[in-house]
Amino acid sequence: MGYSTKQRAGILDYMSSHPDSCFTVRELIAESGLSVGEATVYRALARFVEEGKVKKYVSGAGAGAMYQYVEGESCESHFHLRCLSCGRVFHTECHVIGEMVEHIEKEHGFRVDAVHTTIYGICGECEAKKENG
Amino acid sequence: MGYSTKQRAGILDYMSSHPDSCFTVRELIAESGLSVGEATVYRALARFVEEGKVKKYVSGAGAGAMYQYVEGESCESHFHLRCLSCGRVFHTECHVIGEMVEHIEKEHGFRVDAVHTTIYGICGECEAKKENG
DNA sequence: TTGCGTGCAAAGGTTTTGCATGGCA
């Protein structure tokens, strides 16, 4: 599990107090005001991701990976819906999704890893905005 | 639409003859045997992705982006299952997934974008390998 | 002939790694 250090606690504290935002490593250091080396942040985040405390998004838009705090420890059992427009992430607990995961495993021979999967789309609010404006 | 050059044709030819594999830029050059500069491949792939001929995956596993040929234009209607171990992508057409997408839209107010979504997990072969080795 | 495509090399940015030092248990 590793030691609990000032740096790791600081990183996790800041991220957990902004559960709706995600950060690049640079942003995390700048916005949190912590004096931590980049390498340390990368190493800490890698650990947190492994432990399921933080989720990593890779977007593909060239800006480097982004990291977001994961609330609760139940994220293994549900999916994350990420809005391509506003960037918010919705944690969705849903029996239909559970059934789909089971189906994919039984019928398609593929064990789904919910922790590493993010479903992309457009959230209701952004959809409404698009239609009105 | 751009010129049709030997390089672009070669890249697309090779990728379309291996529709089940995805490649990093390096792999594409090495395995195809084409003598093409990396920059050219990056530029060509960016164009192909824009045109919908090729799909780009960002995985997050540090190995750089991977590209895969897109057969037909039907990828809007199904999901891609990507194996975190071997990296292969499986195109999965499945009514259960379709139902889930509908459910998420109707009940959770979130319009799923299948083109931009990839489901991660472990494929059957890799699961078997893990158990035996 | 015109202009896009190509290739090389350099630049840019992100992430990882080596090593000595500092801190947690």
Next chain:
DNA sequence: TGCCATGCAAAACCTTTGCACGCAA
């Protein structure tokens, strides 16, 4: 005390860009 974590700098890596030349139309 022993080991892990940290920080700095260097390295590794992937991707983009500038520029001169070549090729498609």
